[in-house]
Each structure stands twice: as structure tokens, then as C-alpha cells.
Amino acid sequence: xxxxxxxxxxxxxxxxxxxxxxxxxxxxxxxxxxxxxxxxxxxxxxxxxxxxxxxxxxxxxxxxxxxxxxxxxxxxxxxxxxxxxxxxxxxxxxxxxxxxxxxxxxxxxxxxxxxxxxxxxxxxxxxxxxxxxxxxxxxxxxx
Numbered sequence: 001x002x003x004x005x006x007x008x009x010x011x012x013x014x015x016x017x018x019x020x021x022x023x024x025x026x027x028x029x030x031x032x033x034x035x036x037x038x039x040x041x042x043x044x045x046x047x048x049x050x051x052x053x054x055x056x057x058x059x060x061x062x063x064x065x066x067x068x069x070x071x072x073x074x075x076x077x078x079x080x081x082x083x084x085x086x087x088x089x090x091x092x093x094x095x096x097x098x099x100x101x102x103x104x105x106x107x108x109x110x111x112x113x114x115x116x117x118x119x120x121x122x123x124x125x126x127x128x129x130x131x132x133x134x135x136x137x138x139x140x141x142x143x
Contacts, residue, residue, distance in 0.1 A: 002084065004091050007038075007046040007058070014055035015048065022074030030140035034060075034072075045095055049075065049084055057084050061092040068096040068104040089122055107132070 007015065016031055025031050038046055042062050049057030057075040061068060070092060075084045096104060106124065108115050 002049060002051045002056070002087075004047050004049050004087060006044055007048050007060075011048055011055050015058055018055055018058060018074060018076055019072060021076060024072055024074050028136070028140065033140050045092060047088060047091055047095075049088055051079075057088050059088040059092045061096055063096055063099050063101050068099075068101040070104060070106040073106075085118060086122075093122075 012035060015035065019025050019031050038060060045061030045063065047059050047061070048055050056079045058072050059070060059074075060072040061070055063069075070089075073085065073088060075088070093104065104124075106119065108119065
């Protein structure tokens, strides 16, 4: 049976492996640090999808009182096409809505067309009038 629950520290190894399997890890950020940084910040929005104690999906939500954000949505390739990504999206969107979140933002790598198609099914659209600006405050790259 598949269940969705809040991330626990015991999931760490499986979550990191899943993120690598789902190609969610980028060289500029260390996912171990991302897990550490989530502690104490909306932990109830960090969900795992589990089957028989095996983590097969994740989504990491955040909310700052103004806008929500979705990160690290991933379902193990062997479990895709069965509605599990939809389950995770609905669960994190419900939690955000229950918190009073009026709008959710998410970022997708431009060349990840499969994922762009997935999000469009949930009425997420490209924001043509928005330019993403960013500044790295803490480098995860080893010197």
C-alpha cells in the first residue's frame, strides 16, 4: 500500500538516492545541505511517498506567508505513470491552501520538457512577465 507522510530523518539515505535517480540534483547545490536547511522551516510541507517502507517519491513545499514554493518533486522512474506524482502535488497543494497560501511558484529546468508537460496538467503555466533573478549567498561547491 502506498502512503504519503511527512519526511523523517530516517528517510535521508533513501531520499538522497531517489533525488539522484530522478535527476533532481545539480552540481551547484548539495542535496544533503538542502535536507539540513529544511529542518525547522515548514517541515510539515516536506512529504514522502512510501510503499512498504521504501521511499518512492518526494515533494518539498515551502510557504513564507505570501507565496508557496514547490521543490524536489520526484517519483522513482519505476513508479511513474501511476498517478503518484499527482498524489504528491495534490497533497502539498492542499497543505499550502490550508495554510492560506494564495499562489504557488515552482522552478523547472528549461530542458526538462517531460516535467513541464506534467505541471501544465495542474494548470501551472510559464510566467511570461516574470524574470527570475538569483544570488547565491552560501556556496555548496567545495573549494
